[in-house]
Amino acid sequence: MAQYIFEGKYQNKSAGVKVKLLLFHFEDENKVHFIYSPHLDLTGYGNNFEEARKSFGIVFEDFVDYTLKKKTLGKVLTGLGW
Numbered sequence: 001m002a003q004y005i006f007e008g009k010y011q012n013k014s015a016g017v018k019v020k021l022l023l024f025h026f027e028d029e030n031k032v033h034f035i036y037s038p039h040l041d042l043t044g045y046g047n048n049f050e051e052a053r054k055s056f057g058i059v060f061e062d063f064v065d066y067t068l069k070k071k072t073l074g075k076v077l078t079g080l081g082w
Contacts, residue, residue: 001026006037008057010064017064017073023056025049041080 002025010017024036033052035044042063044056067073 006035006056006060008060010061010068012065012068015068017068019060025052039080039082 004023004025006021006023008019021037021039027033033046033049035052035056040063042059044052044059046052046055067076
């Protein structure tokens with residue numbers, strides 16, 4: 001299992017988020033690649049590392065967009081142990 005740092009930014013009309021997260025990359029027995037963030041409990045996947053990385057970026061943006069729009073980001077992060 002490989003580790004790497006993800007740096008991401010998201011900005012919408014009302015707020016912005018900037019993060020730096022430790023991510024884990026692994027491949028399962030079916031050769032599917034996964035990128036996992038234990039800090040946010042988010043996962044991206046694909047047929048190779050690059051597809052998994054792009055998938056994680058989409059999942060991250062969706063997570064931030066949804067929680068900002070619902071004004072629940074702080075509550076969700078608290079629930080995740082932040």
